[in-house]
Amino acid sequence: MRMLIVDDSRSSLALIGSIVKEAVTGEIELCLNPLQALDKCQDYQFDLIIVDHIMPEMDGVAFTAALRSQPSYRIVPIIMVTSDLDKTVRIEAIKAGATDFLHKPFDPIELQARVSNLLALRQAQVELADRAQWLTREVERATAHLLAREEEIIYRLARAIEYRDGGTGEHVSRVALISQMIGEGIGLPPERCRMIYLSAPLHDIGKIGIADAILSKPGRLTDEEMAIMREHVTIGARILERGGSELIRTAELITQSHHEKWDGTGYPDRLSGTDIPIEARIVAIADVFDALCSERPYKSAWPIDKAYAEIIRCSGSHFDPQCVAAFRAKWPKICAIMQPNEPAHAVGF
Numbered sequence: 001m002r003m004l005i006v007d008d009s010r011s012s013l014a015l016i017g018s019i020v021k022e023a024v025t026g027e028i029e030l031c032l033n034p035l036q037a038l039d040k041c042q043d044y045q046f047d048l049i050i051v052d053h054i055m056p057e058m059d060g061v062a063f064t065a066a067l068r069s070q071p072s073y074r075i076v077p078i079i080m081v082t083s084d085l086d087k088t089v090r091i092e093a094i095k096a097g098a099t100d101f102l103h104k105p106f107d108p109i110e111l112q113a114r115v116s117n118l119l120a121l122r123q124a125q126v127e128l129a130d131r132a133q134w135l136t137r138e139v140e141r142a143t144a145h146l147l148a149r150e151e152e153i154i155y156r157l158a159r160a161i162e163y164r165d166g167g168t169g170e171h172v173s174r175v176a177l178i179s180q181m182i183g184e185g186i187g188l189p190p191e192r193c194r195m196i197y198l199s200a201p202l203h204d205i206g207k208i209g210i211a212d213a214i215l216s217k218p219g220r221l222t223d224e225e226m227a228i229m230r231e232h233v234t235i236g237a238r239i240l241e242r243g244g245s246e247l248i249r250t251a252e253l254i255t256q257s258h259h260e261k262w263d264g265t266g267y268p269d270r271l272s273g274t275d276i277p278i279e280a281r282i283v284a285i286a287d288v289f290d291a292l293c294s295e296r297p298y299k300s301a302w303p304i305d306k307a308y309a310e311i312i313r314c315s316g317s318h319f320d321p322q323c324v325a326a327f328r329a330k331w332p333k334i335c336a337i338m339q340p341n342e343p344a345h346a347v348g349f
Contacts, residue, residue, distance in 0.1 A: 001026035006037040007052040023112035034058040047122045053082035061096045068097035077118035158201030172201035178286035185326025199251035206236025218297045253277040261318045281320040
């Protein structure tokens with residue numbers, strides 16, 4: 001424990017220091033000037049302060065108030081030594097933050113007892129703070145572990161659904177990466193881009209409720225079959241509704257609205273423009289682009305340049321023009337992840 005004694009009288013300073021030193025172990029610093037004492041407190045953390053009331057440059061009340069304004073001294077015990085018995089002085093000192101008082105002339109045994117008690121209190125405060133910090137770190141570590149497991153489960157579920165749709169599982173990875181890039185391109189905060197990246201793989205989770213005969217049909221779907229296929233959006237939103245985490249709530253937004261179109265001709269709610277959640281507007285571009293570039297039972301894969309041209313062509317009709325502009329700006333990076341030998345997995349998946 002480190003103690004600081006502040007008094008403008010050399011004799012009083014020496015006396016108090018010697019009495020305290022007899023009672024407790026620890027480092028004791030003596031200071032004649034309260035302003036210099038405040039500077040010391042900025043450089044070092046003391047565990048107990050003893051300050052005289054009457055001093056020429058700054059009295060004990062002002063010193064105490066100044067010290068309490070420093071976050072690291074918000075609860076450090078402060079004993080004020082005073083010869084003034086006026087009740088007003090005590091009230092001012094208490095308001096300023098004094099913990100205890102000692103009247104001059106003081107009893108050495110009383111001073112030692114007060115110092116010992118307050119140092120024991122301070123020791124308990126320090127140990128409690130250390131324990132609280134340890135618990136905070138443990139909670140953060142456990143929370144991070146749970147979030148990592150949630151992210152992994154979601155990603156693996158999304159890949160399983162894509163395998164059922166005839167894919168290899170890489171589609172959801174590329175959609176997640178491209179969506180994150182578009183989010184960055186339109187200036188969304190990093191944490192929101194990360195959330196879109198994590199949620200995007202669940203955009204087609206509703207396909208788990210679509211019959212294999214429709215999902216894997218090698219030819220063009222009939223109007224009736226297309227109507228059934230479109231139900232995957234509603235099924236997916238129901239699977240994800242009332243989510244308890246931001247990740248699941250974001251995934252619900254994307255699942256519900258990623259087939260809406262900027263001009264209002266999409267489904268299921270025929271939303272248009274900015275009524276479509278930005279997360280869904282972003283994923284719509286990534287999903288369509290990668291789907292065009294991917295082989296499916298009912299179509300061959302498009303060259304990426306042709307798919308790129310289609311996204312640009314549909315700006316303002318199918319897609320949000322701002323998101324398309326971000327897609328164009330990120331094109332070199334998008335091209336890189338579309339290469340056959342480039343792994344689609346990003347850090348975190």
